[in-house]
Amino acid sequence: MIKRRKTRIVKVGNVKIGSSCPVVIQSMTKVATVDVAKCVKQVNQLAQAGCQLVRIALPTRADTIAFAKIVQKVSIPLIADIHFSPARAVEAIEAGAAKIRLNPGNIKNHKDILRIIDAAKMHKTAIRIGVNEASIRDLKNQDVPQKKRVALMLKEMKKYVRFFEKHNFTQLVLSAKSSDCLRTIEINRSIAENFDYPIHIGLTHAGLAQDAQIPSAIAIGTLLAEGIGDTIRVSIAGNPVAEAQIAKQILVGIGLQKSNKPELTVCPTCGRCQIDVVKLAQKIKKALNGIDKPLRVAVMGCVVNGPGEAADADIAVCAAKNKGYIYRNGKKISTIPENKIIPALLKEIKNNQ
Numbered sequence: 001m002i003k004r005r006k007t008r009i010v011k012v013g014n015v016k017i018g019s020s021c022p023v024v025i026q027s028m029t030k031v032a033t034v035d036v037a038k039c040v041k042q043v044n045q046l047a048q049a050g051c052q053l054v055r056i057a058l059p060t061r062a063d064t065i066a067f068a069k070i071v072q073k074v075s076i077p078l079i080a081d082i083h084f085s086p087a088r089a090v091e092a093i094e095a096g097a098a099k100i101r102l103n104p105g106n107i108k109n110h111k112d113i114l115r116i117i118d119a120a121k122m123h124k125t126a127i128r129i130g131v132n133e134a135s136i137r138d139l140k141n142q143d144v145p146q147k148k149r150v151a152l153m154l155k156e157m158k159k160y161v162r163f164f165e166k167h168n169f170t171q172l173v174l175s176a177k178s179s180d181c182l183r184t185i186e187i188n189r190s191i192a193e194n195f196d197y198p199i200h201i202g203l204t205h206a207g208l209a210q211d212a213q214i215p216s217a218i219a220i221g222t223l224l225a226e227g228i229g230d231t232i233r234v235s236i237a238g239n240p241v242a243e244a245q246i247a248k249q250i251l252v253g254i255g256l257q258k259s260n261k262p263e264l265t266v267c268p269t270c271g272r273c274q275i276d277v278v279k280l281a282q283k284i285k286k287a288l289n290g291i292d293k294p295l296r297v298a299v300m301g302c303v304v305n306g307p308g309e310a311a312d313a314d315i316a317v318c319a320a321k322n323k324g325y326i327y328r329n330g331k332k333i334s335t336i337p338e339n340k341i342i343p344a345l346l347k348e349i350k351n352n353q
């Protein structure tokens with residue numbers, strides 16, 4: 001059981017973040033914000049895929065005008081992603097952003113940040129303060145050692161948090177982003193030690209899906225296992241629905257979320273294999289698509305480890321020479337000739353829906 005870090009609770013619309021509240025999955029829309037219909041469609045797809053919050057980039061006035069319409073058309077709270085422009089931040093808050101994501105480092109004038117704080121207080125909008133390794137001037141030099149990098153990011157975060165607290169604003173979520181897995185872990189550990197605000201975690205600029213998912217899972221999974229992290233985003237270049245799916249897999253894998261989808265266990269296969277396990281597993285996976293039930297199905301290539309896995313599965317097959325043993329809830333229920341294994345398993349899955 002993971003013991004979550006105790007933090008303040010921050011409300012983002014109807015979603016609570018922090019302490020023992022469930023870890024929230026978020027992602028970002030990747031279509032032009034001014035295209036309201038496309039944006040609404042993507043927000044809905046992300047909500048369907050498991051996101052409780054979705055962030056939208058608002059670089060121009062036209063985007064904040066569109067954002068006001070998008071807020072009205074979706075059912076989950078939206079986060080406005082703001083860079084450089086205090087005007088966009090205030091417009092987004094007034095348009096109904098439940099949270100804004102701000103890197104105070106790129107809004108130079110304190111008076112401008114105060115305007116944002118005042119608007120956020122008035123509209124009960126949360127603010128996520130982001131510190132990005134790439135945007136800290138002193139870290140541009142490649143040779144800066146890891147410890148110093150982490151210390152400089154923490155120093156920057158302390159400066160921002162102090163400023164917001166001095167102006168009585170505590171509806172804060174903190175995030176420190178790096179594209180380096182170990183630095184992401186280290187900086188978030190430091191933030192967790194130094195502040196009691198909820199933390200948003202993720203690896204930034206992680207790459208294409210095939211390159212990004214393992215480093216993201218390592219960084220996010222390590223921190224979550226230590227109880228650190230209250231919202232997560234898996235950043236990948238590509239369809240954001242995949243971000244939500246990978247984030248969900250991380251949460252399910254680490255036991256922080258229950259899956260309502262079937263889980264397929266497949267033996268890795270080896271020289272003892274007595275059937276084409278991969279082909280069979282692919283067919284079973286296809287058959288499991290669209291089933292919204294936490295069903296555990298195991299496909300095992302021989303009887304060496306098969307019965308053990310079968311005991312943990314709702315439905316399982318263990319292959320033997322020219323035949324397969326079908327298990328239901330750990331009990332062997334039938335012996336099937338090899339060419340009838342797939343229909344027999346599919347029938348069992350159907351009966352279990």
Ligand code: SF4
Pocket residue numbers: 267268269270271272273274300301302303304305306
């Ligand atoms: S279940 Fe059998 S075939 Fe599959 S990996 Fe284990 S020993 Fe090999």
